[in-house]
Every structure is written in structure tokens, then in C-alpha cells.
Amino acid sequence: xxxxxxxxxxxxxxxxxxxxxxxxxxxxxxxxxxxxxxxxxxxxxxxxxxxxxxxxxxxxxxxxxxxxxxxxxxxxxxxxxxxxxxxxxxxxxxxxxxxxxxxxxxxxxxxxxxxxxxxxxxxxxxxxxxxxxxxxxxxxxxxxxxxxxxxxxxxxxxxxxxxxxxxxxxxxxxxxxxxxxxxxxxxxxxxxxxxxxxxxxxxxxxxxxxxxxxxxxxxxxxxxxxxxx
Amino acid sequence: xxxxxxxxxxxxxxxxxxxxxxxxxxxxxxxxxxxxxxxxxxxxxxxxxxxxxxxxxxxxxxxxxxxxxxxxxxxxxxxxxxxxxxxxxxxxxxxxxxxxxxxxxxxxxxxxxxxxxxxxxxxxxxxxxxxxxxxxxxxxxxxxxxxxxxxxxxxxxxxxxxxxxxxxxxxxxxxxxxxxxxxxxxxxxxxxxxxxxxxxxxxxxxxxxxxxxxxxxxxxxxxxxxxxxxxxxxxxxxxxxxxxxxxxxxxxxxxxxxxxxxxxxxxxxxxxxxxxxxxxxxxxxxxxxxxxxxxxxxxxxxxxxxxxxxxxxxxxxxxxxxxxxxxxxxxxxxxxxxxxxxxxxxxxxxxxxxxxxxxxxxxxxxxxxxxxxxxxxxxxxxxxxxxxxxxxxxxxxxxxxxxxxxxxxxxxxxxxxxxxxxxxxxxxxxxxxxxx
Numbered sequence: 001x002x003x004x005x006x007x008x009x010x011x012x013x014x015x016x017x018x019x020x021x022x023x024x025x026x027x028x029x030x031x032x033x034x035x036x037x038x039x040x041x042x043x044x045x046x047x048x049x050x051x052x053x054x055x056x057x058x059x060x061x062x063x064x065x066x067x068x069x070x071x072x073x074x075x076x077x078x079x080x081x082x083x084x085x086x087x088x089x090x091x092x093x094x095x096x097x098x099x100x101x102x103x104x105x106x107x108x109x110x111x112x113x114x115x116x117x118x119x120x121x122x123x124x125x126x127x128x129x130x131x132x133x134x135x136x137x138x139x140x141x142x143x144x145x146x147x148x149x150x151x152x153x154x155x156x157x158x159x160x161x162x163x164x165x166x167x168x169x170x171x172x173x174x175x176x177x178x179x180x181x182x183x184x185x186x187x188x189x190x191x192x193x194x195x196x197x198x199x200x201x202x203x204x205x206x207x208x209x210x211x212x213x214x215x216x217x218x219x220x221x222x223x224x225x226x227x228x229x
Numbered sequence: 230x231x232x233x234x235x236x237x238x239x240x241x242x243x244x245x246x247x248x249x250x251x252x253x254x255x256x257x258x259x260x261x262x263x264x265x266x267x268x269x270x271x272x273x274x275x276x277x278x279x280x281x282x283x284x285x286x287x288x289x290x291x292x293x294x295x296x297x298x299x300x301x302x303x304x305x306x307x308x309x310x311x312x313x314x315x316x317x318x319x320x321x322x323x324x325x326x327x328x329x330x331x332x333x334x335x336x337x338x339x340x341x342x343x344x345x346x347x348x349x350x351x352x353x354x355x356x357x358x359x360x361x362x363x364x365x366x367x368x369x370x371x372x373x374x375x376x377x378x379x380x381x382x383x384x385x386x387x388x389x390x391x392x393x394x395x396x397x398x399x400x401x402x403x404x405x406x407x408x409x410x411x412x413x414x415x416x417x418x419x420x421x422x423x424x425x426x427x428x429x430x431x432x433x434x435x436x437x438x439x440x441x442x443x444x445x446x447x448x449x450x451x452x453x454x455x456x457x458x459x460x461x462x463x464x465x466x467x468x469x470x471x472x473x474x475x476x477x478x479x480x481x482x483x484x485x486x487x488x489x490x491x492x493x494x495x496x497x498x499x500x501x502x503x504x505x506x507x508x509x510x511x512x513x514x515x516x517x518x519x520x521x522x523x524x525x526x527x528x529x530x531x532x533x534x535x536x537x538x539x540x541x542x543x544x545x546x547x548x549x550x551x552x553x554x555x556x557x558x559x560x561x562x563x564x565x566x567x568x569x570x571x572x573x574x575x576x577x578x579x580x581x582x583x584x585x586x587x588x589x590x591x592x593x594x595x596x597x598x599x600x601x602x603x604x605x606x607x608x609x610x611x612x613x614x615x616x617x618x619x620x621x622x623x624x625x626x627x628x629x630x631x632x633x634x635x636x637x638x639x640x641x642x643x644x645x646x647x648x649x650x651x652x653x654x655x656x657x658x659x660x661x662x663x664x665x
Contacts, residue, residue, distance in 0.1 A: 030433050030498075037435035045476035048401040050372065050394050166371065166395055168318045170659045184659055186257070186318045188370055201371030203255045203317065206432040211475060 031094050035208040042217030049197040053079070053190065054164020057157045058121065058150040061134035068121075068161065069196065071148060075117040076219050077192040078102060078212065081167055083124040083183055084136045095187055096120065100140045101209035103147060112213075115220055118147040121161070123169050123183050125152045165190060193219050251493055251545060251590075253368035254432055255317045257657060260593050264289045265299070265341055265653035268621055269324045270645040271606050272307040277643030281310040283324060283335055283344055284644055285653070286637065288599075288623060296635045300343045301644060304333050309449070309606055312649045314366040316373065316395045319657055321347060323366040323373055324649075327448060327605075330354050330361055332375075334397055341653045348397050354381050356399040357391045361445050365427050371395055374437075376425045379444035386424035386444035386464055390477075405439070406470060406479040414470065418484030424466030429492040429503060430474050436524075437474040438516055440489040440505050441466020452608040465509060469516055471524040483526040485514050491543055492516075495550040495571070502571050506544055506555055511535035513555065513566060513574040530566060530574030533557055542604060543588045547595050556586045558604050561617070563589060563631070580631050583617035585610050590650045591626075598624045598631060602639075603646035619646045 055069040071077065080099060086092035099118050106113040120137075122128035128136075133149040141147045152158040162169055169185040189207065191200040200215055252258060266288050272280040285300035308326030315322055320338035325331075332350040339345065354361055362378035372395060377388035387407060392400040406414040407423035414421075424441030431438075442448070443465045447455055455461050465488040471481045487510030494503035502517035513530035532555055533539035539557035546553050546568075553566040553574065563586060565578040582600050590599045600622045603609050610618065616638040624631040639647045 035435075036433050039435070040473055040476040040478070045473075045478060046401070048392075050400060051396070051398065166318075168320060172659060203370040203432075206255070211435075 029094055029206070031098055031207045035210060039208065039211040039214045042214045043221040045218065047191070047199040047215060047218060049193075049199060050201060051198050053077075053192045053196045053198055054161055056152070056161035056164070058152055058161075059130050061130050061137055061149045061151075063130040065153070066150075068150075071117060071119060071150075072192055072196050073194055075146070076115055076194065076216055077117050077119055078189060078216070079119040079121065079165075079192060080189040081123055081162075081165075081169070081185065082120050083122050084128050084132055085124075085181060086183070091185075091187065095189065096140055098189070098207045098209055098212075099147070102212050103140075103142060103145055105209055105213045106216075107142065107145070109213075112216060112220060113145070115223075116146070116216055118145075120147070120149050122149075122151040123158070123162075123185060125154055125158055127181075191215055191219070194223060251429075251491070253314070253317065254430065255370055256315060256368050257319055258593055259652050259654040259657065261654070261656065262289055262291075263592060263597075263652040263654050264292070264656075266590075266599060266621070267313070267322060267335075267337065267344065267651045267653055268601060268647045269310050269313040269649045269651075270639065270647045271310045271603055272303075273606075273619075273640070273645045274307075276640055276645055278303050279307065279645075280305055281308050281326065282645065283313075283322070283333075284639075284647065285342065285344060286621060287342070288597075288635070296637075298637065298642065298644070302335070302344055302346065304331075304346060304349075307606070310648055311605075312364050312366065313651055314373075314649075315368060315651065317368040317370055318395070321395070322651060323375075325363040325366060325375065327362040327364065327378060327445070330363055332363055332366075332397075337653055338658050341655055341658065350393070350397055353391070357389065357402045360389045360391050360402060362388070362448070363391070364425070364442075367428050367430070369430070372400065374428055376428045376439065378425060378442055378448065379446075384445040386422065386441070386447075386466055388423065388425040388444070390425070390428065390439065401477075403477050405441075406482055411482075412479050414479035415481045417481055420467040420484050420486075421482045422466055422468050424468065426466065426488075426490055427492045427505075429494050431494050431501065431503070432474065433498065434501055434518070435474045436501075437472035437477075438492055438494070438503055439470045439472065440485070440492050441468045441470075442488050442490060442508075448605055449607060452605075462509075469505060469514075469526060471516070481524055483516065483524065485516075485526050486510055487512070489514060490541070493544055493546040493553070495546065496548075497550050500550055500571075504544060504546065504553055504568065504571075504574075506532060506541035508540055508542065509538075511539055511541055511557075513553070513568075515571050515574075517571065527572065529572050530576070532564065532576075533560065533562070542586075545589045545591050545598075547591070548593075552595075554589045554591065554598065556582075556589050556600070558585050558587050561586045563598075563600065578629070582622060583620055584613065584615075585618070588649055590652070592652070596626055597634075598626050599650050600624070601647040601650055603648045606646065609646055614640070616641070621647050621650070 082092040137149040280303040287294040309328035313324035335344040336347040360377035389404040405423040426442035487507035489505040540559040623635040
């Protein structure tokens with residue numbers, strides 16, 4: 001019950017941030033606001049590969065064990081790391097906010113939406129159980145959209161994934177050595193193509209959903225050209 | 230959470246804090262007292278082990294080691310050590326070299342007091358397709374954007390930007406636009422020289438901006454010989470290029486005559502401009518977006534007496550975008566400009582720091598200002614010997630006056646010629662580290 005109330009409060013805070021973004025005096029990352037530029041047109045630029053997307057053992061929000069690679073290859077993937085009890089409005093809530101904006105944009109483009117999967121993968125296998133993620137996902141995921149909320153069964157399963165994505169994370173401890181529940185990390189999202197290659201890395205603080213969608217379109221155009229269709 | 234807080238500070242409160250000299254906007258900043266300064270130092274013949282090295286100095290007044298060199302890590306040989314900067318997660322320091330084009334990547338997070346060499350990139354020229362002299366290492370999300378100064382065909386000034394992953398794997402090369410190949414960019418003035426030097430970004434405007442210096446032939450030449458060679462003196466950059474950051478597409482080439490060097494962009498969210506200074510013509514230049522959304526260049530201030538060639542080098546913008554430190558290497562002066570009106574930069578303070586002064590870095594709150602002396606091995610002054618020739622000096626700044634608090638004579642300490650400074654702090658890596 002406490003966990004539910006906490007997440008409900010967090011969701012309320014996020015909704016507040018969404019509403020407050022751009023309001024005078026509000027101190028939010030640029031990612032919450034409207035972009036100050038027109039993103040370059042899809043297909044007008046290159047997205048050179050940045051390496052191979054790492055595999056690993058994960059659990060979906062139904063508790064089913066999967067290989068991360070099972071979710072990579074058939075679609076274009078936008079992958080971000082979060083933890084659901086992150087209380088910093090410019091931390092994980094922003095990453096989820098931007099993912100939701102991408103989802104909203106894609107709903108307007110059914111053809112592209114069918115080619116895209118969003119993945120939010122938890123930093124915290126202890127508190128972010130599949131049930132907790134299912135609850136969290138209900139606040140953001142459209143019923144018909146392919147947005148996977150994943151966790152891991154253990155730190156042992158999580159660490160190789162974090163290392164593979166060069167995703168630095170550190171649990172914070174108080175002066176007595178007790179875990180505070182907070183996790184320090186840098187905010188990154190990864191764009192992955194159908195060959196399992198990382199094609200862009202975004203800092204969510206400056207992330208613009210329209211720019212991400214144009215990157216997805218760029219990769220879709222590239223796939224079409226490669227297949228000759 | 231602390232890391233996140235720092236990220237919040239950099240991204241959300243950009244208008245509220247100083248720039249910790251000139252860091253990438255994607256990077257966490259040290260908001261409190263820095264614990265260390267990492268000084269990328271040129272090896273000097275006859276001085277210590279004569280090798281390039283990363284020197285770590287404890288600069289926290291509360292530390293028992295305050296003012297001491299706590300680590301000196303030599304990398305082998307002299308490579309023309311020059312600039313350095315962190316990855317976006319601030320765990321690694323990339324230190325570049327202009328002669329051998331090697332890039333040394335140091336792990337500075339495992340023990341911030343004792344960096345270790347993590348990786349050396351020795352094939353930069355071959356992998357990049359002939360780019361020589363990696364200079365700036367600017368952190369972008371998950372990758373580094375490196376500027377080159379030269380090329381391996383004629384060792385002149387035509388060069389490129391080169392991207393690497395944070396892991397040190399080559400990604401792609403972007404050659405600078407030239408008259409021969411504008412690459413879709415608009416040539417707005419007389420020049421499209423293809424030269425390179427510094428790079429900075431304004432992500433909220435999708436802007437990347439680059440400046441231009443000179444090639445290997447010149448920067449490895451003795452300064453006196455160079456100054457006496459009229460043909461060589463023509464081979465300096467005269468351009469700033471405005472790029473589409475996301476597409477890596479050059480959009481407009483601006484005339485900024487006289488070798489525009491360091492670039493520093495304003496932090497205020499409505500302040501769409503960057504500053505640079507020209508080494509040969511001694512002016513402050515503004516690169517700004519006009520009312521029509523077009524990027525323009527404008528000379529907005531004079532730096533000393535240009536006829537005496539004071540040679541403006543490093544610059545540093547302050548917290549509220551109201552001040553700009555400008556060092557002039559040849560006369561050893563640091564100069565503070567009022568840039569409240571960015572179109573009218575006015576010098577309001579100056580102080581002689583040493584026989585020569587190159588780099589300037591300031592703390593997050595602007596209360597501490599750090600200086601080093603070395604410019605290039607073959608350009609540096611050799612006399613008069615003493616503590617003002619090759620040094621690290623630290624000053625407190627009260628808004629009106631610099632007061633020296635610490636200095637290290639790098640020749641007397643048998644270290645070499647100090648160049649770029651970058652700050653380190655335990656706080657960046659969590660409480661466990663801080664408690665060591």
C-alpha cells in the first residue's frame with residue numbers, strides 16, 4: 001500500500017511537471033519544454049553505428065524471463081534506464097516523460113509506430129519487481145503500444161547490462177553505510193536499429209521527442225532503402 | 230542522487246551558475262569546492278623525466294595535502310600535450326597531443342586523487358582518414374567530439390572533426406567546409422579555409438560552432454622563425470563555422486579574421502551567443518543569433534594593443550554571462566571584460582600573472598581562478614628563469630581583485646610545462662568515495 005501511494009504521488013508529481021513545463025519560474029530541464037529549433041528532416045543526415053547493443057537476462061512486467069536481444073532486431077528500439085522511486089523530477093521522471101512524448105508522437109504515425117518498441121529498463125532489481133513495473137507502466141503506457149517495462153532478477157543479471165551500455169550507476173549510502181534508496185546515474189537513452197546496433201545516444205536533459213522521432217524515421221527510411229522497397 | 234542533482238544544476242539552472250570554466254553542457258559540474266586540479270603537462274628537455282604527464286594537485290584548503298602534487302603520471306615521451314576534457318559521465322579524462330596525435334584516456338573516477346592510464350589511442354591519424362593534431366575533446370552523450378588542427382597530406386590547417394565513442398572507438402570524421410567543398414554550407418564572407426581549433430555546442434538551439442587556428446607546420450615551428458616568415462603567417466584560420474549539431478551539417482561560414490581560438494557560449498536560456506578571441510588581431514568576437522534567426526559574427530571589443538601582439542589565448546565566461554576572463558599570453562596578463570552588453574565588451578580589470586599566461590579555469594562560483602603558463606613547446610618563453618615562467622597559480626577573486634593563494638613552479642618541481650587544467654571532486658562519485 002505504501003509503495004502504491006508512493007508511486008501515485010510520484011505520478012502526480014510528474015503530471016505536475018508536465019503541466020508546469022514552460023511556466024514562469026519553474027526550474028525544469030529543457031527536455032520538458034518545447035524545442036527552440038526545427039529538427040533536421042528525416043533521411044537528410046547519417047546516424048553512424050556506435051557499437052552493438054548488449055544482451056542480458058531480463059524480466060518483463062509479467063515476470064517472464066527474456067533475453068534482452070529477444071526484444072531487439074525485429075523493430076527499432078528506444079531504450080532508457082530508470083528506477084521507479086526516483087524522486088528527482090529531472091532524473092528518471094524526465095526520461096519517462098520523454099518516452100511518453102515519443103509514444104504520443106508515434107500514435108499519430110501508425111506505420112512508424114508498428115516499427116518501434118520502447119524499453120524502460122530498471123536500475124534497481126530489488127525495489128522494481130515486475131509487479132511494481134506493471135503498476136508504474138499503467139501510468140504511462142497506452143494499452144495498444146509496444147512499450148516494455150523491464151527489470152532483472154538480480155544485481156548479477158543487471159551489472160553486465162549496465163557495463164555493456166556504459167551506463168554508470170551508483171547506489172548512495174548514508175554515513176552509517178545504509179542504502180538511502182537513491183541511485184546516482186547519468187541520464188541516457190539509446191536508439192537501436194534492427195541489426196542490434198546503437199545508432200544514437202541521447203542525454204535526456206536536452207532530449208526533444210520530435211528529434212528522436214525523426215531519427216526513428218531516418219532509420220526506417222534506411223531500412224526501406226536497404227530492402228529495396 | 231547527488232549526481233542527479235549536479236545534472237539538474239547543469240541542465241535546469243544554467244542561468245544560475247558559473248560554467249566551471251568551459252565544460253560541456255551535457256556534463257555534471259562541481260558545484261562546491263573542487264578537490265583536485267588535473268594539469269596536462271608537457272615534458273621539457275632537462276626537466277625531471279622529460280615526459281608528458283598528468284599532474285594532480287590537491288586544491289582543497291581543508292585537505293592535509295592542500296597545495297601539493299599528489300600524483301604525477303608520465304605517459305612516455307613528448308607528444309606536444311595540449312588540451313584535455315572529460316567524458317559526459319565525467320569518469321574519464323581524454324588528453325590529446327598535437328605532435329604525435331596520440332590520445333591518452335585516464336580513469337579519474339576510481340580514485341580521483343590518483344588517475345591511472347586507461348587506454349591510449351595511437352592510430353588517430355589513420356582511423357580518422359588523415360586528421361592530425363587532436364585538440365578539443367568535447368563530451369557529447371556517450372561520445373567525444375574531437376577537433377583536429379591539421380592533416381597528414383600537407384600538414385597545413387585544413388582539418389576535421391572526429392567522433393569517438395566513450396570507449397575510445399572511432400565513429401566518423403566530418404571535414405571542415407572549404408572553398409573546394411562547401412558541403413552545403415553558406416560562405417558568408419571572404420573565407421572558407423577549412424581550418425579547425427575549438428568546438429562548443431548549444432543543444433537547446435541545435436547549434437555546434439567551431440573555430441580555426443593553424444596547422445602542424447606552424448604550431449610545431451619556433452615562434453620567432455614563424456613570425457619572421459610572411460608566407461607561414463598567412464596560414465592561419467579566419468573562420469568560425471556554425472553547424473547543425475544533430476545532423477553534423479555545416480550551415481554557415483563566418484569571417485572572423487586572425488585565428489579565432491577558444492569558444493565559450495553563454496549559459497542563459499535566452500542568450501543565444503558565444504564568444505571567441507582572435508590571436509593575431511587581438512579582438513573579442515561575438516557569434517550571435519540575430520532577430521531573424523541568422524547566425525552572425527561581430528567584433529565587439531579590443532584586447533590590449535594589437536600592434537604589440539599580446540596574443541589572446543584562453544578565455545572563460547562567468548556564471549551570469551556578465552564577465553569574460555581573457556588571457557594574453559605574450560604579456561602574461563589576465564584581463565576581465567564586462568560583457569553585460571555582449572555587443573560591447575569592455576575591459577574592467579587586469580593583472581599580470583607571469584612572464585607568460587595561457588589557460589584560465591574558474592570554479593563553479595567564480596571565486597577561485599586558476600592559471601597555467603604554457604602555450605606550445607616551441608613557442609614558450611625560455612627566460613627569465615624563475616617561478617613566473619612555467620607555473621600553476623591559484624587566486625581568490627572577490628569580484629574586484631585577484632589574490633594569490635597557491636602556486637607551484639613546475640620547472641622547479643621537475644614536472645614540465647603546465648597546460649590545460651580540469652577539476653576533480655570526490656563528490657562526483659558518491660559518498661563512499663568521499664569518505665576515503
